[in-house]
Amino acid sequence: MMRNITLPALAALALAGFPAHAGDAAAGKEKSTVCAACHGPDGNSPSPEFPRLGGQYEDYLYQALLDYKTGRRKNPIMAAQVENLSPADLGDLAAYFATQSGLYQKR
Numbered sequence: 001m002m003r004n005i006t007l008p009a010l011a012a013l014a015l016a017g018f019p020a021h022a023g024d025a026a027a028g029k030e031k032s033t034v035c036a037a038c039h040g041p042d043g044n045s046p047s048p049e050f051p052r053l054g055g056q057y058e059d060y061l062y063q064a065l066l067d068y069k070t071g072r073r074k075n076p077i078m079a080a081q082v083e084n085l086s087p088a089d090l091g092d093l094a095a096y097f098a099t100q101s102g103l104y105q106k107r
Helices: 002-015 025-034 058-070 076-082 087-098
Strands: none
Touching: 025 087, 058 076, 058 087
């Protein structure tokens, strides 16, 4: 009986903090125009000063944005950029950048 309860509980904990649904990449593209100034229009920054977002995992990008919003990641520029974004906005941005090519081309 304990085994039947433990597995679903562990699965729920593993998924906690991640978006309940995938973001909308098309909506994320429209919302990403301000991001292009530093990260490039497709998330592949021409400058080594800014991280490449293109091709990163969607859940990683979502969590990173959420961490800037909540202050778990400390960067005053990023904190200001995400301050007024909703969880859906964060998900849309994560979905858009995840669909772009990055350092390693998707197969």
